[in-house]
Amino acid sequence: MGSQWSNDKAYRQAKKSGYRSRAALKLQEILRKNPVIRQDDNILDLGAAPGSWLQVLREMTDGVLVGVDINPINPIPGVTTLTGDFSDPVVIARIRELMPEVNGIVCDASPKLSGTRSYDQARAIDLNQQALRVARTLLKRGGNLIMKSFQGEDFSWLYNQVKKDFYSVRTYKAQTTRKGSTEMYIIAKNFIGYEPDPEENLSDGSA
Numbered sequence: 001m002g003s004q005w006s007n008d009k010a011y012r013q014a015k016k017s018g019y020r021s022r023a024a025l026k027l028q029e030i031l032r033k034n035p036v037i038r039q040d041d042n043i044l045d046l047g048a049a050p051g052s053w054l055q056v057l058r059e060m061t062d063g064v065l066v067g068v069d070i071n072p073i074n075p076i077p078g079v080t081t082l083t084g085d086f087s088d089p090v091v092i093a094r095i096r097e098l099m100p101e102v103n104g105i106v107c108d109a110s111p112k113l114s115g116t117r118s119y120d121q122a123r124a125i126d127l128n129q130q131a132l133r134v135a136r137t138l139l140k141r142g143g144n145l146i147m148k149s150f151q152g153e154d155f156s157w158l159y160n161q162v163k164k165d166f167y168s169v170r171t172y173k174a175q176t177t178r179k180g181s182t183e184m185y186i187i188a189k190n191f192i193g194y195e196p197d198p199e200e201n202l203s204d205g206s207a
């Protein structure tokens, strides 16, 4: 990541501030425009490696902070990190033990990109669905979700799924996103609480 972006202004700026990646600046921007984190919130970060969002969040809340990634995250003072897939029930059970309640979830997870846009978009949406399931399982009523996605044919389907579970949902395109990227953040506020639809096919989560 570092060598690829070493000439990137945002990367240099992030590194200078002590952050592990330029993604830190993106989260700062998102939260400036969408202030959804309170000072005592417990926050869960899905797809958290190398950890720059966790660094930013640690500066913003005194609550419990847990980050999960399939790749290990180098330790950050005051943050618990778990190595594993966030859709794994064992990981979910461990999060439950660590967090008395979850007030906010942030998800910057992305699949490894193949370069084929439609294929990558489908995998990203699948990851978003997994993150939404985690939110339905763990998020406290009234809690907030910030989730990265990618615009494409399934994006509006995903957006409508999120709208069923939160009182307020909007999209936000970060200015720090690279030109030409389809990356889009979903900002979902005030979790309604999830009542599974009896008609819903729980095996694939589709409505």
Ligand SMILES: C[S@@+](CC[C@H](N)C(=O)[O-])C[C@H]1O[C@@H](n2cnc3c(N)ncnc32)[C@H](O)[C@@H]1O
Pocket (backbone or CB within 6 Å): 020, 021, 023, 024, 046, 047, 048, 049, 050, 051, 052, 053, 054, 068, 069, 070, 071, 084, 085, 086, 087, 108, 109, 110, 111, 127
């Ligand atoms: C863009 S990086 C996140 C950067 C992070 N927000 C930061 O500021 O350092 C995306 C991460 O999502 C992780 N990821 C993708 N699928 C995952 C899954 N199912 N469970 C856990 N982590 C996942 C990847 O391993 C990768 O580290």
